[in-house]
Amino acid sequence: MEEDKSRILVIGATGRLGRELVKSSVDLGHRTFALIREPTFSDPNKSQLLQSFSLNGVTLLKGSLNDYSSLLDAVKRVDAVVCAVPSKHVLDQKLLIQAIKEAGCIKRFIPSEFGADPDKVQICNMDYGFYEKKAEIRRLIETEQIPYTFVSCNLLMRILLPSLVQPGVNSPPRDKLQIFGDGNTKAVFVKECDVAAYTISTIDDSRTLNKVLYLRPPGNVVSMNELAEMWESKIGKKLEKVYISEQHLLKTIQDTAYPSNMELIFIYSIFIKGDHTYFSIESCGLDGTELYPHVKHITVSKFLDTLL
Template structure:
């Protein structure tokens, strides 16, 4: 009788962050022995300690340590088979401390670095994004050069980013009167809920099909142009919005006139909804095709919660 392979033990780095928290929960839900690397300081932060309490209650083993403390880092890595890093974009370069530790530990069957956005090798805004994507691409190159087995997850935008305002820079809620549409409104972007990204990510860890590959998330119902987004929203509020089309030139002028980091929202909008950086290329592996039973929230379902 064939023994069912044991589920990989998973270490999540960044468990107090939005995605890291969801990754740890998804890992436990999928019955993986799950560990979280946590800095000492997190326990004294009320918001973070509440998350840590919830995780530990659900069965996550919390290990004290940080990317800066090599000894605790290697010790944590030695307890697992898979390392998932979910540090914030500002901390992406700090993974340069993690890669040698993974190499030294010598036991990691899969590393999932902190990508979780647009494909850093495919974006076409490198001169205006303040190294946002080149930092991620650099980590890819180091992982490849070191021969560490990896999976990259490109989920495009999170629904918590830009979608709550219907892609209106500076707004906190979707407009009910007039709306700006960038470019001609036909270029498609992709939005995914964090907990869905986490579920798809955990599916990949023991899947030979995703080894040393990029998994893209572009499921039906989550790939949408600005014209389509506005139409879905108009349907939900039973009202037509006044549309103001902002040309590529106008948007680029606004980006140039706005200092960093305040211009980044517009840079990401330009990248996704004018240049089409999320959807201009075909993909080999798409999450909802690879894992058809994984449920996810569509853009329409998410917008429903904002009515």
């Protein structure tokens, strides 16, 4: 533990990304605090995780995004806050922002985003407010003049990659593959543990103050055609490819009820509109891979090896 490093509070610490943030925070020598909801303390599925937090020196604080006094108490004990609650709770961060403002001690806040950049996506009016809510939180943070870093990590590897972007499926295809659009638009996939390592690295870094941190690690920016080729060489077999046009995908989105159509909407955003890669990072933020070359990230190819 290094005294000059920020004390970090993780909210959503028992979640899939949250637990990686806690681990990275501890690994990088920060005094680490986790805000845990009261019922979670007696959840048998989470007891081992909470025990491992305690064993690793993490301070567990009882509280919730919906309980102002618990937020204020927790925020006053730290220098930085990272929130990783699921997207359906994004607007619940408003109370947290109020607590951060009142406490006045927070040097960095990283709100729950961890996806494509909500200010850059080109699918407004078709995502049921998914990105609009994240953008609303950005505007509130800016208005309240809370020091921030927004992390645009693009896709977590557990999303879409295990199926090679085949909707409604959990394992990779062995015979036939649907490819959306011409298959050349590039997407970005990053493993949770690497997203966490980049995120925690920004906290005491003045270069990332009030900036957007983009993650596009080498070996993790791939098109569907490249994914198909990579997978074919790993399984030693050519796949039958079915190209799905933009019009066809849009029609399927229209014909599928919400929320089942959200997966297709993300596919449209990423593989047709190119929302991960259509803009240059230099024009709007910082490149996490350039700032933190020490993070030895897991590449798409290495991840595909785990699916064989």
